[in-house]
Amino acid sequence: MKKHLILLLILCFTLVGCKQKEDAVKGGIDKKGFITKIYSKGNRILVDDVDTGLIWMAMPDNGEIENYEEGQEVVIWINGGIDESYPAKAKALNIENSNGNQSQSSLPKFIFKNEKFPPSINCFVKINDIRYEMTKGNSKWKNENESVQTDAASPTQIAESFKVIAVEPNNKITIEIEQNPNLSVYLWDSEEDEVTFEKKQITVPTNQGRYIYEVVAKWSNGEVSYTFVVEVK
Incomplete structure (x- = not known):
């Protein structure tokens, strides 16, 4: 009985330790905003943060840029500091959707003025x-x-x-x-x-x-x- 109790206590301490380690790595949310541009070639997204303004965010090592779209609201944990250029630049430790899979499109809609498709644009x-x-x-x-x-x-x-x-x-x-x-x-x-x-x-x-x-x-x-x-x- 005592042996089982000791094993249970060890397991609890292990789980708590892992959770604390995860929280320490992840930390608090650093940035939150809407994606205004996606630059697939450079593997980065441009986010309009309320406090910082526009900031280029390099994808985390395990991030897949195909999972994001313009107009999507995201929360970001930053890995290291922020380059105070314009727009600012930083490396993301983690990026998550702010509202599940919901997104808000910031792109205007093209109005087709006649029956010609695709349109001819000036x-x-x-x-x-x-x-x-x-x-x-x-x-x-x-x-x-x-x-x-x-x-x-x-x-x-x-x-x-x-x-x-x-x-x-x-x-x-x-x-x-x-x-x-x-x-x-x-x-x-x-x-x-x-x-x-x-x-x-x-x-x-x-x-x-x-x-x-x-x-x-x-x-x-x-x-x-x-x-x-x-x-x-």
């Missing part, structure tokens, strides 16, 4: 009050009755035939795409792939050279990639 960049049309790449659309997905050349391949736009160092570029999509801008062949921008404007680099940009426009029912190329003189 897409330009404006530099020094001059508008230049971007070249369309991959796209995917869905409406109530059908869906379509098209595959195109990569931005680097599209750039080979794109008429390069000459710009000055630190020129501002405004992105103009109808129906106000959620925008992401990527600079190809660069260590810092995603470009930070405000009010639909990006700033070109100061160094001379040729730069390939990809603009990804997202609606809740569609997504289109566009490419343009500039050369800083």
